[in-house]
Each structure stands twice: as structure tokens, then as C-alpha cells.
Amino acid sequence: MLVHEMVQLGAKRSGIRELFEYGLKRKAEVGAENVFDFSIGNPSVPAPDAVQAEFRSQAAREDTVKVHGYTSATGAMSVREAVAKNLNARFDAKARPENLFFTCGAAPALMSTMKAMCVPGAEFIILAPYFPEYPTFIRAIGGKVVIVPANTTDFDLHIEDVEPYVTEHTQAIIINSPNNPSGVVYQKAALEALAELLRKKSAETGHPIYIIADEPYRELVYDGYEAPFIPNIYENTVVCYSWSKSLSLPGERIGYVYVPDQAADSTDLFNAVAGSARALGHICAPTTAQYVVERCCCVMPDIKAYDENRKTLYKGLTELGYTCVYPHGAFYMLLKAPFGTALEFSEKAKEYNLLIPPCEPFGCPGYLRLSTCVSHDMILKSLPAFKALLEENR
Numbered sequence: 001m002l003v004h005e006m007v008q009l010g011a012k013r014s015g016i017r018e019l020f021e022y023g024l025k026r027k028a029e030v031g032a033e034n035v036f037d038f039s040i041g042n043p044s045v046p047a048p049d050a051v052q053a054e055f056r057s058q059a060a061r062e063d064t065v066k067v068h069g070y071t072s073a074t075g076a077m078s079v080r081e082a083v084a085k086n087l088n089a090r091f092d093a094k095a096r097p098e099n100l101f102f103t104c105g106a107a108p109a110l111m112s113t114m115k116a117m118c119v120p121g122a123e124f125i126i127l128a129p130y131f132p133e134y135p136t137f138i139r140a141i142g143g144k145v146v147i148v149p150a151n152t153t154d155f156d157l158h159i160e161d162v163e164p165y166v167t168e169h170t171q172a173i174i175i176n177s178p179n180n181p182s183g184v185v186y187q188k189a190a191l192e193a194l195a196e197l198l199r200k201k202s203a204e205t206g207h208p209i210y211i212i213a214d215e216p217y218r219e220l221v222y223d224g225y226e227a228p229f230i231p232n233i234y235e236n237t238v239v240c241y242s243w244s245k246s247l248s249l250p251g252e253r254i255g256y257v258y259v260p261d262q263a264a265d266s267t268d269l270f271n272a273v274a275g276s277a278r279a280l281g282h283i284c285a286p287t288t289a290q291y292v293v294e295r296c297c298c299v300m301p302d303i304k305a306y307d308e309n310r311k312t313l314y315k316g317l318t319e320l321g322y323t324c325v326y327p328h329g330a331f332y333m334l335l336k337a338p339f340g341t342a343l344e345f346s347e348k349a350k351e352y353n354l355l356i357p358p359c360e361p362f363g364c365p366g367y368l369r370l371s372t373c374v375s376h377d378m379i380l381k382s383l384p385a386f387k388a389l390l391e392e393n394r
């Protein structure tokens with residue numbers, strides 16, 4: 001006997017994956033240069049030179065037993081020390097190495113954190129548009145998914161939208177900023193209002209309601225924007241971080257959970273995160289990648305290419321008559337379907353070799369997500385196809 005739900009989950013590819021696979025097939029048929037694939041969020045900028053050099057020097061180390069061996073489940077002490085120091089220098093975080101639990105990226109960081117909080121009846125709030133894996137993760141650990149619909153006026157965080165969804169069962173709200181897929185970067189005032197609301201609701205319900213800050217895009221910000229460090233705004237914040245996007249290392253699977261001392265029940269919470277990770281099969285984060293981030297956690301990404309892509313695509317599409325949400329962070333841009341449903345528009349776009357996933361799985365019907373982590377040349381070459389798509393179908 002098998003678990004039907006898991007069979008279904010495994011058998012069904014995500015819409016984004018489907019489109020990506022379709023793109024590969026189409027490239028073989030019509031030539032790669034004629035297919036405009038905006039589907040996938042795989043960084044297109046190589047890892048910074050210093051990071052690549054550090055991987056090479058780790059590979060050349062003579063103490064291979066150490067570099068290929070297990071570390072402690074929490075991560076090597078020297079690595080946690082370096083990252084705590086970096087957080088303190090950048091955000092005055094007052095982090096200690098003991099607050100950091102290294103994981104295989106942000107996804108398992110989120111799973112371990114939510115499992116740690118998932119008492120019977122637990123509800124987790126997510127804000128649309130959201131990373132499509134959130135509902136899958138929440139259901140897998142036995143939690144209830146509570147969705148705050150997208151505020152399509154500006155896709156920002158509005159406290160009055162969130163308030164009705166906070167109940168006595170709310171354990172946490174996931175805040176993903178810079179946001180995938182909208183590129184919106186929540187600002188301090190909105191986060192402070194959220195903190196106030198959560199303090200009030202925590203007092204009413206008699207238990208802490210946490211913010212889980214999902215931050216793989218923290219450093220990918222433009223136009224002078226900054227993503228506020230949420231533990232400095234709300235004490236009961238747990239940060240799930242990853243270097244997948246910032247240092248272009250998604251395949252290396254390296255990230256962490258940061259449980260600040262100031263968070264309610266912080267020692268128990270940290271232990272529960274570690275316990276949940278263990279129960280989910282975590283042994284340790286990849287050792288080589290840990291030692292790389294020990295040396296490279298201060299390296300900042302070169303965001304010039306993403307920045308240019310974002311501007312070129314926004315300008316090109318809006319001049320053609322499309323409506324887009326101007327992103328200040330991450331490497332995505334929302335596009336409003338100019339005719340039909342987002343799914344219908346996405347299907348029609350395929351006829352023009354434009355691969356653009358609809359945002360239904362992101363909880364945002366009527367919109368599509370364009371990945372801007374693509375080549376600049378592809379963006380320029382795609383614009384005539386966008387033009388024809390609109391002119392011939394509207």
C-alpha cells in the first residue's frame with residue numbers, strides 16, 4: 001500500500017517544470033535561439049569568482065576526511081561562528097553560533113521550522129502570491145494552510161488584509177521578502193505594523209505567533225531598496241536563509257535556520273528545529289559548501305545583470321502595452337494576463353515560443369511570472385514575439 005497523496009505529488013510535475021521540459025523539446029525542434037524561456041528561477045549569473053575559487057581550494061585540501069566527512073548536525077562550529085559574526089556586522093543581530101542550524105537550503109529550513117511549531121490544529125499563514133511549495137510543505141507536516149489573498153493594488157503587505165486570518169490556532173506567518181514571484185520588498189513600516197498585530201494577537205491567544213522569514217533573495221535588491229532584517233523589528237522571528245540565489249549555489253544545497261535568543265522559548269525552539277530536522281532525515285548540511293560559506297558569507301552578489309534584465313523587460317513590455325509589476329527585488333516580474341485567463345494566455349504564448357508560467361500555483365490568478373534570471377540577449381530577442389502575441393490575439 002502506498003500513500004496516494006504522495007504518489008500524486010511525485011507523479012505530477014509542477015507547471016513550471018512542465019514548461020521548462022517543453023522548452024527543451026521545442027529548442028531541439030526550432031533552435032535554442034528561437035525559444036524564450038522565462039520559466040525557471042535558476043540563477044543565470046555564475047557564482048562569484050571568490051566562491052568558485054573557494055570551492056576549488058576546498059577540493060584541493062589534503063585533509064579529505066574532514067572536508068568530505070560529517071559535521072555536527074547543527075553545522076561545523078567554525079562555520080556557524082563566521083556566519084554569526086557576519087550577521088552581527090551587517091544587522092547588529094547579536095547572533096551566537098548556537099543560534100544557527102545549518103540546513104540543505106531554505107526548503108528544509110522551512111520544513112524543520114514549521115514542523116517544530118506544528119502542534120495539533122496548527123495554522124500557518126502565507127501571503128499570496130507565494131512560493132508554490134509552501135502549501136505542500138505545510139500539508140506534509142500536518143499543518144493547515146491559511147492563505148491571505150493577493151492585494152493586487154501593489155502586491156505589498158497590508159496589515160488589514162492579514163488581520164482577519166490570524167486565529168487562536170495561528171502558529172506562524174511566512175514572510176518572503178524580496179518576494180517570489182512579485183519582486184516586492186516589504187518595507188519597515190509594513191513589517192512594524194505586522195509586528196504590532198502579532199504582538200497583540202499573541203497576547204490574546206496566550207502563545208507566541210512567529211514570523212518565519214524566508215529569505216533566499218535577501219541580497220537581490222535594486223533601486224537602493226533594502227530588505228529590513230526582520231528579527232530587529234519583531235522579536236519572535238525565525239530566519240530561514242539560503243545561498244541558493246544570492247551566491248548562485250542552488251545545487252550545493254546550503255542554508256540555515258537562525259533562531260535569535262530574543263525569540264520566545266528560543267532554546268526549546270532551537271532544539272525543536274534540530275529535532276524536526278532529525279526526524280525529517282537531516283544528518284548535516286553539505287560539508288564542502290559549509291566551509292565555502294565560512295570563507296565567503298561576506299561576498300555580495302553581482303546583481304548588475306539581473307538589474308538590467310528587469311529594467312529592459314519592464315520597459316519593453318510596458319511599451320508594448322502589457323501591464324507588469326515593477327520589481328524591486330529577487331529576479332522575477334509579474335505580468336498581468338492581457339486576455340483570457342493566465343493559463344489560456346500561457347498556452348497561447350507557447351505558440352510564439354514564449355514560455356511563461358501562470359501564477360495560479362502561486363495563489364495569484366490572472367498573473368504570470370517572468371523569470372528575469374535569463375540572458376539579456378534573450379529578453380531583447382523575445383520582444384517581437386511578445387508584440388505579435390498581443391497584436392494577433394487581443
Ligand code: PLP
Binds near residue numbers: 104107180214242
Ligand atoms: N523560498 C523561496 C521563496 C524560493 O523561491 C525558493 C526557491 O526557489 C526556496 C524557498 C527554496 O530555496 P532553496 O533552494 O534554498 O531550498
